[in-house]
Amino acid sequence: MVTPLLTDLYQFTMAYAYWKAGKHLDRAVLEPSSSPLNSSLLTVYLRYCAVKLIMKIVCFDLYFRKSPFSGEFTIFGGLEECIRFIANFKITEDDIKFLRSVMPTCEDGFFEYLSSIDCSDVEVYAIPEGYVVFPKVPLMRIEGPVAVVQLLETPFLSLVNYASLVTTNAARHRFIAGKSKNLLEFGLRRAQGPDGGISASRYSYMGGFDATSNVAAGRLFGIPIRGTHSHAFSLDEIIDKELTSSDGSNKCEDFVFLVQSWLSRIKDSSSLCGTFGETSHSELAAFTSYALAFPNSFLALVDTYDVMRSGVPNFCAVALALNDMGYKAVGIRLDSGDLAYQSVETRKFFRAIEKEFGIVGFGKMSITASNDLNEETIDALNKQGHEVDAFGIGTYLVTCYAQAALGCVFKLVEINKQPRIKLSEDVTKVSIPCKKKCYRLYGKEGYPLVDIMTGEDEPSPKVGERLLCRHPFNESKRAYVVPQQVEELLKCYWPGNSGD
Numbered sequence: 001m002v003t004p005l006l007t008d009l010y011q012f013t014m015a016y017a018y019w020k021a022g023k024h025l026d027r028a029v030l031e032p033s034s035s036p037l038n039s040s041l042l043t044v045y046l047r048y049c050a051v052k053l054i055m056k057i058v059c060f061d062l063y064f065r066k067s068p069f070s071g072e073f074t075i076f077g078g079l080e081e082c083i084r085f086i087a088n089f090k091i092t093e094d095d096i097k098f099l100r101s102v103m104p105t106c107e108d109g110f111f112e113y114l115s116s117i118d119c120s121d122v123e124v125y126a127i128p129e130g131y132v133v134f135p136k137v138p139l140m141r142i143e144g145p146v147a148v149v150q151l152l153e154t155p156f157l158s159l160v161n162y163a164s165l166v167t168t169n170a171a172r173h174r175f176i177a178g179k180s181k182n183l184l185e186f187g188l189r190r191a192q193g194p195d196g197g198i199s200a201s202r203y204s205y206m207g208g209f210d211a212t213s214n215v216a217a218g219r220l221f222g223i224p225i226r227g228t229h230s231h232a233f234s235l236d237e238i239i240d241k242e243l244t245s246s247d248g249s250n251k252c253e254d255f256v257f258l259v260q261s262w263l264s265r266i267k268d269s270s271s272l273c274g275t276f277g278e279t280s281h282s283e284l285a286a287f288t289s290y291a292l293a294f295p296n297s298f299l300a301l302v303d304t305y306d307v308m309r310s311g312v313p314n315f316c317a318v319a320l321a322l323n324d325m326g327y328k329a330v331g332i333r334l335d336s337g338d339l340a341y342q343s344v345e346t347r348k349f350f351r352a353i354e355k356e357f358g359i360v361g362f363g364k365m366s367i368t369a370s371n372d373l374n375e376e377t378i379d380a381l382n383k384q385g386h387e388v389d390a391f392g393i394g395t396y397l398v399t400c401y402a403q404a405a406l407g408c409v410f411k412l413v414e415i416n417k418q419p420r421i422k423l424s425e426d427v428t429k430v431s432i433p434c435k436k437k438c439y440r441l442y443g444k445e446g447y448p449l450v451d452i453m454t455g456e457d458e459p460s461p462k463v464g465e466r467l468l469c470r471h472p473f474n475e476s477k478r479a480y481v482v483p484q485q486v487e488e489l490l491k492c493y494w495p496g497n498s499g500d
C-alpha cells in the first residue's frame, strides 16, 4: 500500500509548479534571438537555471510539537518503513497513467520527469527508531532536490505519526504495568482497519509488549503470538476421551472421568471452603475438550458463568487431571467484573489447592486479565493490590483512545544553505530554522541529561566541557551542563549518492 501515490494531491501539484517554473526558464531559450552567439550562451545559462530550480537543495525537519497523552516523552517509531519507502521509491507507468487523469492540465514533460525520479539524490539523517524523543528536536532530517523531497512529506508523516503514537502508548502501558507483567496486545478487532491493526501489533511490540494475538503480524514481523479462548467456546459432547501422558508412558482412557473425580475431590475438601453448588457442567466440558486439544498449554477463560463458584474450580479440576498425566496447565483469564478482587481470590484458591493436594507450583498458575484495560485501570488495580500476571489490552491501546494523533510535522528549514523559518501567531507553531545537528548529553551516572540542537557548522559539545544549553522559546529556561558522554542523535540512514 505504501507507494508514492499514498500522499496528498498537493505534493504533486507543488512538484508540478516547481517543474513548470523550471520549464518556463528552459522554454525561454527557444525564443529567437538576434545574435546566435548570445543565444547559445543564454541557452546554457537558462538551462542551468531551470535545472537548478528543480534541483534546488532543500532541508526539511520532521518533528512533533508536544509529547502525547499529556506526557513528557515519546518513543520514535516508523523509521525503518520510511527508509524502505525511499529505497523503493519509483512512480510506475500505471501510477503515471492515473496521475495524468487526476492532473489533466499538466504538461507531458512533467510526467516524464516524474517517471524518471528516485531518491538517489536524497539524504536522510534520523534518530534511531525506538529512542525516547522530545518535542521540536528533529526525528528526521531530509535533504535533497525540492520536487523529490516535497513528495516525501505525507508518506513520511503517515509512516511516523501513528507508529510513534502507538509505540509511546504501549511504552506507557508497560511503565504502569511494571517490568514483570506480561503484556499482550489484543486489538486487531478494534483497530483502525486492517492496516491500523498490523501497525498497532508491530509498534506495540516495539513499545514493550510481549506478544500479540494478531497472527498476520506475528508472521510479518516475528512477534510472539499468544491467545486464550472466548466465551463462545463451547463443546458439550466429548467423544474421544483418551489422553496420553506427556512422556508417552501411559494412557488415560477416560480423561473426562479423571476431571470429574478431581472436581468431586475439590468440592469435598473442607479446607478449600468454597461454594461449589453451581459449577457449570457445560463449562467443565468446554474446558476438558480444550485441554484434550492443548494439554501442554491449557489456559481457560473462567468468567462465562461465575468466576469463583464455577470457572475457577472447573479450571482447577482440569488442571489437576492434566497434572496426573504429567502436563502443567498455564492458567486462567478474567474478562469482566472486579479484576483486582477476582485475581486475589483466584490466587488464594490456587494456593489452597497447592497446599491441599501437594501440587508444587500450582499457586503460581498464571492469571491474565482483560476487558477495556488502559493506563488508568491498571493503575487502579495496582493501588488496590491484585494478582494479575498478564494483561490483554485491545481497544485503548491500538486506537490510542487518550490521544488521537501525535501531530508530527515536516517543515522546511533551509533552501540552498539559506535558513528558512515558518512564522506564526501561535508561538508553538514557529519552526526552528537551519540544518541542525542534535546531541544527547549524558551525566556521571550514565543517564541522559538533555538533548541539544546546534547549527550544522557549530562546534560539537565536548566531554568534560561546560556548555550552556538554552530552551529555544523560553529564555528563562537554561542550564549549564558538563557532559560525561556526547551522543550525536541524527545518524545517517540514507546517504543518497554521497554515500556511494
Ligand SMILES: Nc1ncnc2c1ncn2[C@@H]1O[C@H](COP(=O)(O)OP(=O)(O)OP(=O)(O)O)[C@@H](O)[C@H]1O
Pocket: 335, 336, 337, 338, 339, 340, 341, 370, 371, 372, 373, 374, 377, 380, 381, 384
Ligand atoms: N478493580 C478494578 N478497579 C478499577 N477498574 C476495574 C477494576 N476491575 C475492572 N475494572 C475495569 O472496569 C471496567 C468494567 O466495565 P464493565 O462494568 O462494563 O464490565 P463488566 O460488566 O464487568 O464486563 P462486561 O460488560 O464486559 O461483561 C473495565 O474497564 C475494567 O477494566
Ligand SMILES: O=P(O)(O)OC[C@H]1O[C@H](OP(=O)(O)OP(=O)(O)O)[C@H](O)[C@@H]1O
Pocket: 186, 187, 189, 190, 335, 370, 371, 372, 373, 392, 393, 394, 395, 396
Ligand atoms: O477489551 P479490550 O481491551 O478491547 O481487549 C480485547 C477484548 O476483546 C475480547 O472481547 P470483546 O471486547 O470483543 O467482547 P466484550 O466486550 O464482551 O468483552 C476480549 O475478551 C477482550 O475483552
Ligand SMILES: O=C(O)c1cccnc1
Pocket: 186, 187, 213, 226, 227, 228, 229, 230, 333, 370, 392, 394
Ligand atoms: O486470545 C485472547 O484471549 C483474545 C484475543 C483477542 C481479543 N481478546 C482476547
Ligand SMILES: [Mg+2]
Pocket: 371, 372
Ligand atoms: Mg470488550
